[in-house]
Amino acid sequence: MIFRQLIEPDSNTYTYLLACPETGQALLIDPVLDTLQRDLDVLQKLDLKLMYTLDTHHHADHLTSARLLRERTGCQVVYPAVEKPDCADIGISEGQPFKMGSVELSPLFTPGHTSHHHAYLLDNGTQKMLFSGDALLIEACGRTDFQSGDAATLYRSIHEKLFSLPDETLVYPGHDYEGRFVSSIAQEKVRNPRLGGGKTLEEFVSIMNGLDLPYPRKIDFAVPGNELCGTCPPNVPEEYRGPCDLHEQG
Incomplete structure (x- = not known):
């Protein structure tokens, strides 16, 4: 399997490229509009x-490049089926493996950060790789105070779906804000300050309710735009319009 971990620095979002070397087919998990050209260049180079x-879900901190990548490459847009937007081509659900050549992903329904969040598990023959989206981060987790988020639901998702995976499973998060790239289930079960060390549900809910995080600076245009597969809505502030203007003009 061909694998690349790519980052968009403004939102600290990781995009993951997975490809089948036998067929030359590739997929991108959580692509970002701001780095659309970079992703096209990587695909061409390889x-x-x-x-x-x-x-993995409708993001609140960036616009996806799904729609424009479909226009540029002819690819298909995949979203969790539970809230699949009309603009998407395929809905993905837990219990239904998603296959592309020799690459096979197992979707895991992991609500809590959002009501429709899915993580994706891959077994590369040597090690399991979990693309955890915003559900489980490195020594953190996704916030639960907007987009139908719910702390108790996220706790159960992580414990029942993710912490039940083998300890050696690698965790590739949707974001990292401290220059880290990968963790493991074993490490998160021990070191995660919100979830690790046997934290109870009540302790986790108390921690999440006390975070007092700032209002997401892009949520007002990112969520409605991502519900349209990455369409730039008219309310994008001028300071964030650069990627929209660049790509909408072709």
Whole structure:
């Protein structure tokens, strides 16, 4: 399998490229509009054909490049089926493996950060790789105070779906804000300050309710735009319009 971990620095979002070396087919997990050209350049450099984009959820901190990647490459747009937007081509659900050549992803329904969040698990033959989206981060987790988020639901998702995976499973998060790249289930079960060390549900809910995080600076245009597969809505502030203007003009 061909694998690349790519980052968009403004929102600290990780995009993951997975490809089948036998067929030259590729997919991107959580692509970002701001780095659309970079992703196209990486695909070209590796001589890969983009077949799919997969978003873990409707993001609140950036616009997805799913729609424009479909326009540029002919790929199909994949979203969790539980809240699949009309603009998407395929809905993905837990219990239904998603296959592309030799690459097979197992979707895991992990609500709590949002009501429709999915993580994706891959077994590369040597090690399991979990693309955890915003549910489980490195020594953190996704916030639960907007987009139908719920702390108790996230706790159960992580414990029942993610912490039940083998300890050696690698965790590739949707974001990291401290220059870290990968963790493991074993490490998160021990070191995660919100969840690790046997934290109870009540302790976790108290921690999440006390975070007092700032209002997401892009949420007002990112969520409605991502519900349209990455369409730039008219209310994008001028300071964030650069990627919209660049790509909407072709």
